[in-house]
Amino acid sequence: MREKAADVNPKDIKAGKLRPLIDDMIETMHAYEGVGLAGPQVHLPLRIFVFEVEEKVAKRRGIPKLGAGVFFNATYEPVGRETITDWEGCLSVPFLGGEVPRFKKVRLRGLDHEGAAVEMEVDGFTARIFQHEIDHTEGHVYLDRMPDLTTLGYTIVL
Numbered sequence: 001m002r003e004k005a006a007d008v009n010p011k012d013i014k015a016g017k018l019r020p021l022i023d024d025m026i027e028t029m030h031a032y033e034g035v036g037l038a039g040p041q042v043h044l045p046l047r048i049f050v051f052e053v054e055e056k057v058a059k060r061r062g063i064p065k066l067g068a069g070v071f072f073n074a075t076y077e078p079v080g081r082e083t084i085t086d087w088e089g090c091l092s093v094p095f096l097g098g099e100v101p102r103f104k105k106v107r108l109r110g111l112d113h114e115g116a117a118v119e120m121e122v123d124g125f126t127a128r129i130f131q132h133e134i135d136h137t138e139g140h141v142y143l144d145r146m147p148d149l150t151t152l153g154y155t156i157v158l
Contacts, residue, residue, distance in 0.1 A: 001092060005038075005045045005137040008072040013115035018048070022070050022113065025050045033057055034091045035066070036129045038136035041092050047073045049133035053125075063125050071118070074110030074134050078103040079121055088132060088142045089155055098152035100145045102128045 012018055021044070029037040029050055035057065038049040052068035082104040089097035105123040108130055112118045122130060132142060146152065 001040050001136070001141065002139045003040075003045060004139045005040050005047045008046050008048055008111070010072075010111060010115045013072055013111060013113070018072075021048070022050060025070075026052065026068055029091075030054065032091050035063075036133040037091065038133045040136050040139075047137040049074065049130075049137065051129050051133065053129075066126055066129070070113050071108070071130075072111040072115070074108055074130070074137070076103075076106040076108050076131060076134055079105040079107050079123075084124075084128075086128065088128070090132070090142055092136075093141060093143065095155050096152060097155045098143070098146050099148065100142050101147065102131050102145070106131060108134075 008018070025037050025042060028042065029035070029052065035053045036049055036051040039046040048070065050068070050070045051066065053063060053066040055065055058065040083101045084104050085099050085101040087097050088100040104127065105121060106127045107119065107121050109119045135141065135145070143152070
């Protein structure tokens with residue numbers, strides 16, 4: 001989790017060799033009601049992440065629904081300097097969460113599920129998800145982005 005992941009070979013993506021992995025990652029993400037999951041989180045040091053905000057999760061958390069997808073070898077850069085501080089948690093750091101500033105809008109570059117180059121701008125919660133997951137492929141967790149650890153707290157009460 002603390003090392004930068006390796007790029008995925010575009011030939012492997014185009015050949016469909018990673019489809020079973022993508023399906024397994026999405027299934028795992030759903031099982032834990034996550035909205036994203038990166039390769040390093042499942043002990044796979046590759047630059048891959050999946051995402052989806054299912055309807056039930058969107059309603060419960062009060063966030064927008066987002067269709068399932070995958071990105072390989074993704075990077076991002078801020079579009080503007082505006083940030084939004086909001087609560088984040090992580091499947092790899094269970095039962096904890098805290099306030100994390102993230103860029104409001106980012107430009108994402110990477111490869112899609114067919115290995116085609118993608119460049120897109122996203123904002124709001126989608127930008128937060130993508131920044132969080134790309135951080136995992138760079139060897140970072142959300143705790144590294146927290147300027148004030150006094151906002152760190154438990155997400156469940158036993």
